[in-house]
Amino acid sequence: MKASKKDISSKLAGLLIQIHEGKNRPLIRRQASQLLSRIRPNDIAKAEHRLLKSGFSAEQVQQLCAAFVLMGVMETGKADLVRRLPDSHILRKVAAEHDLFRCFLADLEEVAAEIDRQSSLSAASPELMRLSHILEHLQGMAEHIAREDDVIFPMLKKQGWETLCRSIEKEHLYLQIAIEDLLKLRMAFQNMSFGVFKNQLTSLVRYIGPAMREHLFREEYVLFALALTAAQESSLWETMKTVCREIDYCGFHV
Ligand SMILES: [Fe+2]
Ligand SMILES: [Fe+2]
Ligand SMILES: [Fe+2]
Structure with a gap:
């Protein structure tokens, strides 16, 4: 017999509590994958509401929802869903850009470590040129x-994925501030001592590396994987692609 909408949201709430309690992980993973293909956005909102009412904090609820999606996606073997899309799909381009960002992060960490090993550096040194180049990207x-902020998230929110989108949107703000800070630091190279420059560079890179990797992972393996599982019909993604085309987002400037 098909479970009613009410059943699905209460099953989901029950499962989120079990995840919180850390019980029988293989069984929970199986249940998560079964539930994942049947839930609709409203079910998540209702389950979240139940947990909030029973005393969980908003942050705990967000983390449990993300853990649920991740467990379900991993178990169904759909973890690489975004990567298996055709090249014409809007999320393929998004994921390809994510890959480039991961490469630039690795370059950034490499050059920051090289700079950190130096005892002095001239303004025209290859290390600083390389740093500027990576920062441009x-x-x-x-x-x-x-x-993501202007097209993809608003559309996903309309489908009901409000909470998950909101938590990921906040990360955009922090990442952009960190990139801004790196650029300001690079510009200020000649106006500060090399020791201070190195320390600030190291601490900014130590923040931005893990924060950005975590962000890209949460988009691909939680938010987009969930949205793709729930909204497989292509019209939603086609609409997003059309809007991007109208705004003229390119992605090549990465
Ligand atoms: Fe380049
Ligand atoms: Fe993002
Ligand atoms: Fe992204």
Whole structure:
């Protein structure tokens, strides 16, 4: 017999509590994958509401929802869902840009470590040139973020994925501030001592590396994986692609 909508949201709330309690993980993973293909956005909102009413904090609820999606997606073997899309799909371009950002992060960490090993550096040194080059590419992330904030997230929110989108949107703000800070630091190279420059560079890179990787992971393996599982019909994604085309988002400037 098909479970009613009410059953699904209460099953989901029950499962979120079990995840919180850390019980029988293999069984929970199986249940999560079964539930994942049947839930609709409203079910998540209702389950979240139940948990909030029973005393969980908003942050705990967000984390449990993300853990549920992740467990379900991993169990169904759909973890690489975004990667298996055709090249014409809007999320393929998003994921390809994510890959480039991961490469630039690795470059950034490499050059920051090289700079940290030096005892002095001239303004025209290859290390600083390389740093500037990488930062230019990271600045290109603004267009990627705009595409998500202005087109993808609003559409997903309309489908009901409000809470998950909201938590990921906040991260955009912090990432952009960190990139801005890196650019300001680079510009200020000649006006500060090399020791202070190195320390600030190291601490900014130590923040931005894990924060950005975590962000890209949560988008691909939680939010987009969930949205793709729930809304497989192509019209939603086609509409987003059309809007991006109208705004003229390109992505090549990354
Ligand atoms: Fe380049
Ligand atoms: Fe993002
Ligand atoms: Fe992204």
